[in-house]
Amino acid sequence: MRYRVTLACTLIGVALCLFNATGYDPHNLFLAxxxxxxWFVEVFGxxxxxNVWxxxxxxxxxxxxxxxxSDRLIARTQSRSRRTA
Structure with missing residues (x-):
């Protein structure tokens, strides 16, 4: 199984953190x-x-x-479609 969605989502998370850490998101709007x-920190504390890190x-x-x-769900859906075909 290839983990393409995992890699893409991880890169989104890294980009989000880098965007916030560089100061282009001064009010933490995108991070929030x-x-x-x-979301949980804002609700409960x-x-x-x-700590931001x-x-x-x-x-x-x-x-x-x-x-x-998401990758696991995609793989399960593809394996089911192969079994029925």
Whole structure:
């Protein structure tokens, strides 16, 4: 199985973190919109009390997990279609 979606999603997570770390996202708008761990931090705690590097790692890992689950679903769908054909 090829992990194309996992790689693409991981690169999205890395790009999101790099965009925020370079200062082009000064109010953390994109990080807050596209980072799943940040959603939970905003709901259950204060965003300013969390280490930003820890959030970057969690963001990349969550995007990689989303890609991996997508790859697994794609592979399962393709294997089912091959069995019925």
């Amino acid at each position: 919109m596209f980072s799943v761990p940040m 204060d965003i300013h009390q969390v 820890f959030m970057y790692v969690l963001t990349v890992l969550s995007w990689a997990l989303i890609g991996y689950v």
